[in-house]
Amino acid sequence: MPPVRKFRKEDIIKVAYDIAKEEGFTGINARRIANILGCSVQPIFHNFTSMEELCRVVYDQIYNKYKEYMVNARNSNYKPYKEMGLAYIRFAADYPEFFKAIFMNNTKLSTENLILNDDLGNDVIKAGQELTNLSYEEQKKLHVKVWIFTHGIACLVATKTVEFKENEINKLLEDSIRQMIIGYKHEKGENK
The missing domain is CATH 1.10.357 (Tetracycline Repressor; domain 2)
Known part of the structure; x- marks a missing residue:
């Protein structure tokens, strides 16, 4: 069984930030971030209670x-x-x-x-x-x-x-x- 890759909170934020930079907040969604990271949506919701929380962090950046x-x-x-x-x-x-x-x-x-x-x-x-x-x-x-x-x-x-x-x-x-x-x-x- 291959090792499970851990996704850091910073990795998720970076992907969401990059999406917002190109497309605005409307482009940010869990499935899209997961596809870019090459994972399921589980790591996103393990690190953030909701997409709103992730968007608030991105907005602050x-x-x-x-x-x-x-x-x-x-x-x-x-x-x-x-x-x-x-x-x-x-x-x-x-x-x-x-x-x-x-x-x-x-x-x-x-x-x-x-x-x-x-x-x-x-x-x-x-x-x-x-x-x-x-x-x-x-x-x-x-x-x-x-x-x-x-x-x-x-x-x-x-x-x-x-x-x-x-x-x-x-x-x-x-x-x-x-x-x-x-x-x-x-x-x-x-x-x-």
């Missing part, structure tokens, strides 16, 4: 990949606010299925809660404050507008609806942020 992009941009010495917007769009371009899983599913969150659902949102707002000198609350309002614009570009990129060159995105983002800041300050009567 995907979100960590997104955070890696954003943290690297936040730590940039060159215009961190704009760099974080570019990183958001770059993530959508590099990992379209991951981007869709995080930001294009039916989250049922308000815009503010979606933006502020973790420390990254606060970091982006603080980076914006350094640029605008607005209060936290004012910057949060401005950031919602900037984020909606940036999210629109990222969605177009992730769905391959429009193909942008990096320099086009850079210019669009820089010009739009500048104009939104001017408009916001004009609205407040600052006219700077």
